[in-house]
Structures are given as structure tokens and as C-alpha cells.
Amino acid sequence: MALSTVLETPVAGFDFENAARNAALEGLLEKGQAPKPLKTGTTIAGVVFKDGVVLGADTRATSSEVVADKMCAKIHYIAPNIYCCGAGTAADTEKTTDLLSSNLTIFSLNSGRNPRVVMAINILQDMLYRYKGHIGANLILGGVDCTGNHLYTVGPYGSVNKVPYLSMGSGDLAALGILEDRFKSDMQLEEAKDLVRDAIHAGIMCDLGSGNNIDICVITKQGVDYIRPYQESEYVDNRKRQYKYRPGTTPVLTEKIVPLKLEVVEQTTQQMDSA
Amino acid sequence: MFLHTLNTRGLRSQLKDSVPVAGLCPQGTYGVQDTLRGGFTSVKNELLPSHPLELSEKNFKLNQEKMNLSTLRNIQGLHAPLKLQMEYRAARQIQRLPFLQSSNLAVDTLQGSDEYIGFEDILNDPAQSEMMGEPHIMVEYKLGLL
Numbered sequence: 001m002a003l004s005t006v007l008e009t010p011v012a013g014f015d016f017e018n019a020a021r022n023a024a025l026e027g028l029l030e031k032g033q034a035p036k037p038l039k040t041g042t043t044i045a046g047v048v049f050k051d052g053v054v055l056g057a058d059t060r061a062t063s064s065e066v067v068a069d070k071m072c073a074k075i076h077y078i079a080p081n082i083y084c085c086g087a088g089t090a091a092d093t094e095k096t097t098d099l100l101s102s103n104l105t106i107f108s109l110n111s112g113r114n115p116r117v118v119m120a121i122n123i124l125q126d127m128l129y130r131y132k133g134h135i136g137a138n139l140i141l142g143g144v145d146c147t148g149n150h151l152y153t154v155g156p157y158g159s160v161n162k163v164p165y166l167s168m169g170s171g172d173l174a175a176l177g178i179l180e181d182r183f184k185s186d187m188q189l190e191e192a193k194d195l196v197r198d199a200i201h202a203g204i205m206c207d208l209g210s211g212n213n214i215d216i217c218v219i220t221k222q223g224v225d226y227i228r229p230y231q232e233s234e235y236v237d238n239r240k241r242q243y244k245y246r247p248g249t250t251p252v253l254t255e256k257i258v259p260l261k262l263e264v265v266e267q268t269t270q271q272m273d274s275a
Numbered sequence: 276m277f278l279h280t281l282n283t284r285g286l287r288s289q290l291k292d293s294v295p296v297a298g299l300c301p302q303g304t305y306g307v308q309d310t311l312r313g314g315f316t317s318v319k320n321e322l323l324p325s326h327p328l329e330l331s332e333k334n335f336k337l338n339q340e341k342m343n344l345s346t347l348r349n350i351q352g353l354h355a356p357l358k359l360q361m362e363y364r365a366a367r368q369i370q371r372l373p374f375l376q377s378s379n380l381a382v383d384t385l386q387g388s389d390e391y392i393g394f395e396d397i398l399n400d401p402a403q404s405e406m407m408g409e410p411h412i413m414v415e416y417k418l419g420l421l
Contacts, residue, residue, distance in 0.1 A: 002408060002410070004412050006407065006408035009401045010399060010406075011399075012399050013395035013399060015398070015399045016332075020325060099394075099397075103391060134327075
């Protein structure tokens with residue numbers, strides 16, 4: 001049905017028509033609370049070591065007070081040599097990193113080069129600054145390119161920091177304590193993996209929004225090692241997914257067979273022409 | 276197509292780029308509220324806050340263009356933005372009628388948005404919009420006759 005109030009085709013992109021309606025609804029609902037989006041409430045950390053970058057994350061996604069996802073993947077692929085950990089609103093981090101990854105793929109197909117980490121950071125910064133913090137994505141970007149090993153953080157309002165070790169999310173203070181204590185420049189691989197594991201573990205122990213398993217991603221010039229999970233939590237889920245039992249598991253007490261009496265009501269034959 | 280030769284900047288269409296401000300700019304011609312098409316006026320509807328990003332998103336591309344062209348003018352002189360704008364205006368006229376989907380291929384190539392994926396490619400695709408416009412009214416609006 002064609003509407004006579006539609007004078008122009010709608011513009012693609014974000015549509016703000018429900019903003020006024022949401023403001024009115026918030027006034028009408030008791031306590032004026034709109035439903036909250038799914039946040040990741042996370043601990044993510046990253047460390048630059050001698051041959052590359054190690055990124056670590058927990059795997060819990062919360063929706064207010066309920067754990068919504070116990071095996072959430074918070075380390076997102078951006079490019080073959082760049083990975084990104086995301087904290088904040090889960091949908092925002094997913095979509096932003098997806099868009100970033102698509103744009104970098106287009107770039108590398110056009111120019112034939114591997115993208116650099118600074119490019120990813122500049123694109124992210126422009127995108128997040130444009131939306132003035134309404135896209136709630138706190139990201140830790142780490143990668144290895146021709147200029148070296150880099151670790152950056154981008155905040156939701158578009159702020160960028162380049163640092164050798166880093167943690168973000170609701171458990172960042174706990175993780176930062178471990179990192180500050182034991183970080184040295186030019187560590188070896190095993191030392192760096194242990195440091196990141198301990199930092200995420202501290203976040204899991206001391207923060208309600210982080211928990212379950214620990215994922216680790218090691219990026220070096222030779223390639224990427226995405227270890228998921230690096231360490232599983234001690235509280236394993238023992239529920240069986242299948243509830244089929246073999247016949248004879250429970251004893252049969254009595255058996256009664258009632259034959260169904262059927263009478264032929266009508267019989268017709270239809271010729272099939274198989275030509 | 277004869278649409279190019281007619282004046283497409285009628286009185287009504289000049290107001291269509293603004294976001295409604297309370298009481299100042301009713302949507303009808305001559306500044307009077309068009310009750311048949313727009314519904315009854317309600318100051319409360321216009322006073323309620325729209326999203327803080329609405330205005331800045333509406334004009335984002337335009338402002339970026341203006342900024343880039345003015346930097347270009349300062350660096351390279353008047354000829355550079357002049358030639359680019361001339362090409363852009365020529366490409367912008369290659370459109371189908373208002374109620375049909377235009378591919379905008381020339382404009383996309385000039386602005387580089389054929390090699391960039393943003394939220395405008397994922398969200399609110401006009402080809403899948405739920406509301407359809409009346410073709411005659413859309414053409415009249417574009418010509419400024421409405």
C-alpha cells in the first residue's frame with residue numbers, strides 16, 4: 001500500500017524515528033528503566049613481547065545480573081596479522097570489528113599489501129568519534145606488521161592510546177595490578193602467555209562480570225595462534241545434552257497388546273501413465 | 276529526462292532539509308501546518324528531544340565534503356574544488372525517477388564510497404523499506420509543485 005505521507009525514499013544508515021517514542025515509554029514504565037542491552041562486563045588484556053603481541057580475554061557475557069553466554073568469543077579477527085579484543089556492549093563491538101575487518105580486506109585486495117595496525121586504529125577512531133560515544137565499544141587492538149609489534153586501545157568516544165601492556169573492561173583494575181607488577185620489556189613467549197593468563201585470572205577472581213574460561217591469542221610475524229580455551233574454569237557444566245536411554249534401562253512390568261480392527265470402506269484403482 | 280530542465284528547488288522542497296523545531300517551521304506550504312498530510316500540530320511532539328545524534332548524522336557527509344573542499348581550496352587554489360564539484364553535480368543528475376531505486380554508481384565512484392562499507396550499507400536498506408511512497412506525490416515533491 002502506498003502511503004501519501006512518504007515524500008522521499010528513506011536515507012540508509014541509522015534511523016532515529018523511535019528516539020521520541022523511547023523517551024515517552026521510559027516516562028511511562030515504572031522506575032523509568034528501559035531494558036538494558038547485552039554488555040560483556042569483561043576482563044581483556046594485552047602484552048607486547050619480544051616477537052609479537054599476546055592478547056587475552058575471559059569468556060563471560062552478562063545481561064544485567066544474568067550470565068547470558070558462558071563461551072563468548074571476545075577476541076575478534078580483523079586481518080591475518082591483527083586481532084582485537086572487545087569490551088562494552090557486545091553487539092557494538094561485534095559490528096564495529098566486522099566493519100573494520102571488511103574495510104581492511106577491501107584495502108588489501110585493492111593495494112595488494114597487508115594492512116598496518118595504524119590504519120585499523122585510524123578507521124576505528126574516526127568511526128567511534130563520529131557517533132560521540134553512543135557506540136559502546138572499548139577495544140584493545142594488537143598486531144604485527146612491517147613496522148613492528150603494536151598494541152593500541154580505543155575508547156568509545158574515540159580516544160587512542162599506544163602502550164606496551166594494557167587491560168580494559170570491568171575487571172581491568174585487577175588485571176592491571178598483575179601486569180604492572182610483572183611486566184618487563186622484551187619477554188619470551190611463555191613468560192608473556194603466563195603473565196596474560198595470570199592477569200585475566202585475577203580479573204575473573206575479583207570481578208563479577210568476568211568469568212568462565214580464558215582465551216589467548218598470540219600474534220607473531222610467523223602467524224597467529226588462537227588458543228580457545230587456553231584454560232577452562234574448574235566449574236564444568238555436567239548436564240547431558242542427550243536424554244535418550246537404551247531399551248531395557250527401566251524394567252517392563254506388564255504388557256498389553258490391543259489389535260486395531262480396520263474395515264475396508266472403499267477401494268479405487270488409478271491408472272498411472274508411465275510414458 | 277525533462278525533470279532536469281524544470282526548477283526542482285520549489286518553496287516546499289527548500290524546507291525539507293531542516294529538522295523540525297518547535298512551533299517555528301510547520302511542514303506545510305507558506306508555513307501553515309498541512310493537517311491533511313501531516314496530522315494535527317502538537318507542541319509537545321516537537322518539544323520532546325530527538326536523539327542527540329540526529330542532526331549531526333543528517334549533515335555529516337555534507338560537512339565532511341565542505342571541510343575537504345575548503346582545505347583543497349586553500350592548498351591548491353580555486354580550480355581544484357571547482358572541477359571536483361562540477362563532476363559531482365553532473366554525476367548527481369544521473370538518477371531514476373524519485374520513487375525508483377537509483378544505483379548512484381557515478382556518485383559512489385567519485386566519492387570513494389564504492390570501496391568503503393559503513394553503517395549505511397547495512398542498516399535501513401531503502402530497497403527493503405516497509406513503507407512505499409505514492410509515485411505521483413513523490414515526483415510532485417521533487418519538482419517542488421507540492
